[in-house]
Amino acid sequence: MRDELIDPSGSLADLVASRLCHDLINPLGAIGNGVELLEMTGKADGPEVDLIRDAVRAAEARIRLFRLAFGGAVPDASTSLREAKQAVEGYFHQSRITATWGADSDQSRQDTKMALLMLLCAEAALPMGGTLSIAPVASGQWTLQAEGPRLNVDENVWSILRFGHTADNRPPRPSEAQFPILLRAAESMGRTVNYVFDEDRLSMSTA
Numbered sequence: 001m002r003d004e005l006i007d008p009s010g011s012l013a014d015l016v017a018s019r020l021c022h023d024l025i026n027p028l029g030a031i032g033n034g035v036e037l038l039e040m041t042g043k044a045d046g047p048e049v050d051l052i053r054d055a056v057r058a059a060e061a062r063i064r065l066f067r068l069a070f071g072g073a074v075p076d077a078s079t080s081l082r083e084a085k086q087a088v089e090g091y092f093h094q095s096r097i098t099a100t101w102g103a104d105s106d107q108s109r110q111d112t113k114m115a116l117l118m119l120l121c122a123e124a125a126l127p128m129g130g131t132l133s134i135a136p137v138a139s140g141q142w143t144l145q146a147e148g149p150r151l152n153v154d155e156n157v158w159s160i161l162r163f164g165h166t167a168d169n170r171p172p173r174p175s176e177a178q179f180p181i182l183l184r185a186a187e188s189m190g191r192t193v194n195y196v197f198d199e200d201r202l203s204m205s206t207a
Contacts, residue, residue: 001113003138005106010145013070013180013181014070014072014149015017015072017066017067017071017072018067018071018072018195021063021064021066021067021070021071022067024063025060025063025064027065028056028060028063029046029060030035031052032053032056032057032060033051034200035053036048036054053169054094057090057093058093058094060090061087061090061091061093062091064086064087064089064090064091065087065090065091065116065206066204068083068084068087068109068112068113068116068120069113069116069117069120069178069181070177070181071113074109075108075109075110077108078106078107078108078109079107079108079109080106081103081104081105081106081107082105084101084107084112085101086115087116088100088101088116088119089101092132095129096126096128096129096130097123097126097129097130097131097132097148098130098131098132099119099131099132099133099134100131100132100133100134101134101135102133102134102135102136103115103135103136103204104109104151107119108140110140110188110189111136111139111140111142111183113185113188114122114140114182114185114186114189114191115134115136115142116146116204116205117181117182117185118142118144118182118193118206119132119134119144120133120178121158121161121178121179121182121204122144122146122202122204124152124154124157124175124176124178125146125148125151125152125153125202126146126148126151126152127150127152128148128149128150129148129149130147130148130149130151131146131147131148132145132146133145136192137205140189140190140191140206141191141206142204142205142206143203143204143205144204144205145201145202145203146201146202146203146204147200147201147202148200149200150200151197151198151199151201151202153202155167155193155198156168157172157176157179158179158195159181160172160176160179160180160183161179161182161193161195164180164183186206191206191207192206192207193205193206194206194207
C-alpha cells in the first residue's frame with residue numbers, strides 16, 4: 001500500500017486513520033508472505049496454517065477498505081474501479097453479507113469514501129446477514145439497497161445522519177464512528193444522506 005498525499009484541510013482523524021492503515025498493512029503482508037514460504041518448503045501444513053492465512057487476508061481486506069472509508073486524500077484524487085471492487089469484495093468475503101459495488105468506472109476519492117461509509121452504516125443494520133448493493137446515480141450521488149432478515153435500524157444512532165447527534169445525545173460508540181464521519185463527508189460535498197426502511201429492507205441515498 002503506497003503512502004498518499006492527504007488534504008491538509010482534513011481532520012486529524014483522517015490523518016491518523018491513513019497513517020495507521022498504511023503502517024499496519026506492511027507487517028500483515030510480511031506475515032502472509034512468510035506463511036506462503038513455509039507452505040512452499042513443506043514446513044507448514046494443517047488447519048493451523050490455514051487459520052493464520054485466512055486471518056491475515058481478512059485483516060488486510062479490512063484495512064484496505066478502512067483506509068478508503070476513514071482516511072483522507074487530496075480532493076482531486078481518484079479511486080480505480082478495480083481497487084474499490086477489491087476492497088468491498090475482500091471486506092465482505094467471510095461475512096454473511098453479500099455486497100455489490102455497482103459503479104462501472106473510477107470514482108473520485110471523496111465519492112468513494114462516502115459510498116463506503118454508507119456500506120458500513122448499512123452493514124450495522126444486517127446483524128443476521130443479507131445483501132447490499134450500492135451504485136452511483138450522478139456525480140456525488142449514490143443509492144444503496146440492503147435486505148436481510150431481522151433488519152435492525154437503531155434510530156437512536158441513525159438519527160446522527162439527520163440531526164448530527166444521537167437521539168439521546170450520547171456520544172457515538174467506536175463501532176458507530178461511520179455515522180458521524182459519513183455525515184461530515186456528505187456535508188463537505190454539499191450533500192445530504194437520506195434513508196428509509198421497513199421490516200426487511202433499507203434504502204439509502206445521497207442528494
